[in-house]
Amino acid sequence: MVSAGVYVFDLDGTLVDSVEAHMAAWLEALRALGVNKSWDEVRPLMGLPAHDIARALLPERAGELAALKNKLFLEKYLPLVRAYGDAEVLRLLPRPIAVVTSSSGHVARRVLVAVGLAPHVDLVLGGDEVPRGKPAPDPLYLVSQRLGVDTRDMVVVGDSDYDMEMAQAAGAAAVCIARKTPCRKAQHVIHTLHELLELPVKIFKNPPYETRGP
Template sequence: MTTVSTPVRIGGDGEDSGLQAVLLDMDGTLVDTEDLWWQAEVDLFAGLGHRLTAEDRTHVVGGPMTRVIDYLTARTGTTLSAAELTELINGRFVDLLAGGVPLMPGAERLLNTLAAHGVPTALVSASHRHIIDIVLRSLGAEHFAFTVAGDEVPRTKPHPDPYLIAAARLGADPARCVVVEDTPTGVAAAEAAGCPVVAVPSIAPIEPAAGRLVLPSLERVDLDLLRGLVVARV
């Protein structure tokens, strides 16, 4: 298990280039789990007698779990409590993770490149700690200085808290930390924290904007591109 309390010293290539760190989302960004989350939600609500649609998916993609539960409760009228639904969805998701988690195209190459050039990285997710720890078995905890879980921060995405906490722990300026995200919720959190963003949409579309680069795949993300986003920002 990793925590979000001990400061991490920035060093290596990150200082010299202007790029101090890269903060990465997990679900749908580095690992192909968005389909698994959706399947867990569909399975659970089918068992409760409710059929979820593709339109519902656009409302729940990217979490956090509190927003997902609020939406699905209003949508279906279920009488189960938020705590019960959270436990059931997380439980079904863990079951679906049993076969391992596939990495998104380009994820391993990007993480290896950042490590080779000494650029500090942190994993910043709306998923809860026990989910992150399971996914890290496939993704590799060694790729990250630390990880930030959605149940370890006062407010999770779309609030800026997770990214501000990650930058602070690295001793970094948020404007010099590039965030890599896949959902509008995550992009909103990163931009509220003052970070430049690379968005690689998974389910819901994301439009380009100032300080935000939208790409079709992580395979298009390299160190020069990340440095360029910081230079343009600062």
């Protein structure tokens, strides 16, 4: 067990500006399968694992819908995705750093490579790579196993209540980055990722390693 804090980041809406791109891919995939849904019908589902979104939208063809959505996203919408400027803070934080996302794992890894953040991330877990995705705590338990870190020594940074619920269920600190969607269940709220460098050490059960330089 390492006596240091570990940061666990959400991806979409936290490190990268990609929610609209995912939304567009979902809506196009639905239309291709003969289903018309509005933006307002789909938007509340963002943040859930992709397979759960697909089951909610088209249960009888969920697998087909999820596969088509991922294909459209990677082929058509990925070039529109950009890292937020403050995501550069990843290179200043102690390692290891994990990304836990509701996106499919292979999609998340492609996104991180495309926006240049992959070298700063040690572990990526997609929503299809855990028994239960957000808001269940399962992803953090798997991070704990993979990195040898107690969940109570994790700081989860995300932009939705699904992230906050996952963190609190596992005993981790829950930090909301207030971008487009307000978090109602956060323990701490920040407005830029650079504020992570200034958060009190007491949010960890054990103190983190010293912050690394550029």
